[in-house]
Amino acid sequence: MSEVETTGQKIARSLIANGVDTVFGIPGAHMYDFNDALYENRHKLRFIHTRHEQGAGYMAYGYAKSSGKPGVFTVVPGPGVLNAGAALCTAYGANAPVFCITGNIMSHLIGQGRGQLHELPDQLATLRGLTRASERIAHPTDAMSVMSGLFTRMKSGRPGPVAVEAPWDVFGQKGVAEAPLIGEEASPPLINPADIAAAVALIKAAKNPLIMVGGGAVDAAEEVLALARALQAPVTAHRSGKGIAPADDPLSFDFVAGFDYWRTCDLLIGIGSRLELQFMRWRWLPPGLKTIRIDIDPTEMVRLKPTVGIVADAGDAASAVLNELGEGRANRESELASFKDRARAAYESVSPQVPYLDVIRKVLPRDGFFVEEVSQMGFTARFAFPVYAPRQYVTCGYQDNLGFGYNTALGVKVANPDKCVISVSGDGGFMFGVQELATAVQHNIAVVAIVFNNSSYGNVLRDQRQNYQGRYIGSDLKNPDFSTLAESFGVRAWKVSSPEQLKTTLEKAIEIDAPTLIEVVVEKGSETSPWPFIHPAAPSEG
Template identity: 70%
Template sequence: MSKKETTGQAMTRSLVAHGIDTVFGIPGAHMYDFNDALYGARDKVRFIHTRHEQGAGYMAYGYAKSTGRIGAYTVVPGPGVLNSGAALCTAYGANAPVLCITGNIMSHLIGQGRGQLHELPDQLATMRGLTKTAERINHPSEAGPVMAEVVNKMLSGRQGPGAVEAPWDVFGQSGPEVDLPVGSKAPHPAVNSDQIAAAAALISVASNPMIMVGGGAADAGAEIAALAELLQSPVTSHRSGKGIVADDHPNYLNFVAAYEYWKKTDVLIGIGSRLELQFMRWKWLPKDLKIIRIDIDPTEMVRLKPGVGIVADAKAGTQALIDALAGAPRDDRTREFADLNRDARSRFSEVQPQLAYLDAIREALPRDGFFVEEVSQMGFTARFAFPVYAPRQYVTCGYQDNLGFGFNTALGVKVANPDKAVVSVSGDGGFMFGVQELATTVQHRINVVAIVFNNSAYGNVLRDQKQAYHGRYLGSDLTNPDFVALAESFGIRAFQVTSPVELKETIEKALSLDEPVLIEVPIEKGSEASPWPFIHPAPHAE
């Protein structure tokens, strides 16, 4: 007689087969049979329960973004899915493989509008609007194939989030235990030699090429550095591309410095990047600029049409370009790049007190540590003022800029990288979005160092209302708890510091403790210099 298993057990076995070793989430009635299956596999899959569904989604995001592997979470349908929706749209915007596993109402009632517990008019359609792919398991026999299909779509081409739902009654249904298919990445598109030749022809006559990298190039750092050295061109990045070529590489240009080089750029080589920096933030194109793009997503070549579009994996496409260009060496320009970086740092040194505090964090954080930004004055400034030395070590929210993502995301980063230092930098406004997850850090011993810069305001809104709306403040002033006492009430070691020197010393102490730590840094309300002139610079005069 063949062995039986439930849909929930088959789904759990599929998670293990796909190398998923952690699931974040909150159990609930619709999910009990799946939750029980996770309990049965607890020697293979760690379950970390959170205090809010958004926290579960963001922790899965941090896990995925810092590793490139699938980060999984489970929540109840309806409000649970919707509460985690901000994390799904962050994962979609930042191309992170986050898997949401949820339930639905009883299968015979879906679409009936009877007002069942957690019912949505069309949950599957809702999830498909937030993810790269979403599917339903209607019967135990579909569990393996649907899980494999969703994983395949999440990991293939431009990566992104996926979702799987099963009706309440289906999770507990039994069927024969069978071999499960395992989804994997689809093969990368073959590099088109004609496109490579066309790109090489443009580059060969270029005097001042520039390479722009984004998150899609995370695994191509060595090839991109080699291309930059071959061309004696600078490499720059905005936020998702930080660390792919280390900040201290001789060809790396901080993006504030890169804007000065932009004046004379004649060929822009975008690799795994939407080119948001150049086209949405700098908003100024040098005369007769030629654009080459290497991107695995063919739709990118339609969204922003280049002169030459190479649809390929960043690593393979860059290597093919190197092979086509190998020839006469160019003059070394790294001293020029160093001067540009030095000048840029001199100019943005006025962004205080943020820069002094970010320098203190960088000095205290090991070279291979992770820095998780937040939508805050420190986070915005860090995008150009915080050096990063390897891919995935600067964790950002991409274009969604979701306020409140940072602390929760950092917990997922630490779970995925337990032996690395993880520092989360939040403002008081964003931190309070996920403050309840302090309980999760204690219960599961997730040893993140959380730094809260407390200016008693939504700082960006406050500045904009002051400057553009003549001080007509609405909803930008905040009343906060005593953050040190609050953390201590959760059983977390907490400190308050008032200077960069103190912050550096306290981070070093916190990392040596190897336990969850909160550090509050009071900042005078409205005192921060604006980082935006360096992110959205004024156009160059012709």
């Protein structure tokens, strides 16, 4: 270790000490001393440079969401931060441990409003509105403590994005070299035994319990399934919780089957979930319903007050409940199978989405990753695409933002180089991040991009046709030939127009183990709406 080192070097060593091995981003003048520190540590920190700051942020998100490890990106201040802002919003909404490293103008000019290069009025306040915590390193002596504190905040309790900024001049300032500090995850809240007893009493009185899991339960799959088997209660999820209960487990319900069962449910057990499905999308509560919520974030118990709330780690609380339950219930697998069969029969009518998704699922290895995006395929996949393990279905959560899919998939592949990663986008969303085809080629990131081209923003087009008497505005898209465009980047590409063609082409694309793209031509406006399954009518509505 040298006697002195720059702030940039301190930040780089802090990343390494805290288990980071990859940084996504774009270099720039404010960041040169940090960028140079990345070069010095290039054998320990892989730097993947992107073609847009939003791409860097989403790749860090995909890395974090699929692995559970910190996803780190670096961008210049001002416009760079703002360009990456959508990715930070997504990380905040989907509770992903993403770390943004940026700069600022010279220390003595911050807050002066002089119009310096990349100056953003109160950038730190902007970042704090998009993250769990954001701090400034004002001097080299601050670097290690600020970085470790942010790592702790990012990983503790409800995880989420954090950011650090350093002024232009501070990155190159030298201070005494010191050992990096490790940002340890804070201990989870202690479980209140009275809450466990109250939950067990509700469970014993219930006849038809339903377990709803979200992203907060991805590391508690074993405990959740053990509880579900003891209760013989189906487990359902919306997006982030898919795969916690493997789709082929008898107790695993897609949410179409979940809504069917919901009609007679008398106890909802939410584990690491905001319960968006039940309270925002299904919009109908069975008479006399009781609720148990297990969540590490105490504010959730205020936002949506349950009958019994347990503030705790998901796995710890599920195990505590199971330990107090005693003897399990009689097997209901044959009874529950009928719900799964009815659901599948119902949504087979969603065409051509379901036939295409069936093909993708058949070809994608069981341990492969599926990255959705806001599109007709993405919406349908939430209920019609089986997932077999946590983190394998990567979603943008409630932000539902275009441009998420392909960029995020690149980060997923970097975090999981030995796994197959498929990105599914619409034509509109894919164009938000098409430039990252160059990143995929330059760094040989072997994602298979499937672009469903219906020459429109499909949801907008449908809504304008159905609700606004065909007064179309801004929903029609004139697109490039995606396969030819991809080939111009050096990406192997194909164009298909049927599920059968997609199957054979997808098998070929996966075998190549290089960046590939498949354009699927879909007739404009031809898709069956998936929304009746996402926002189903309540029983009283027919």
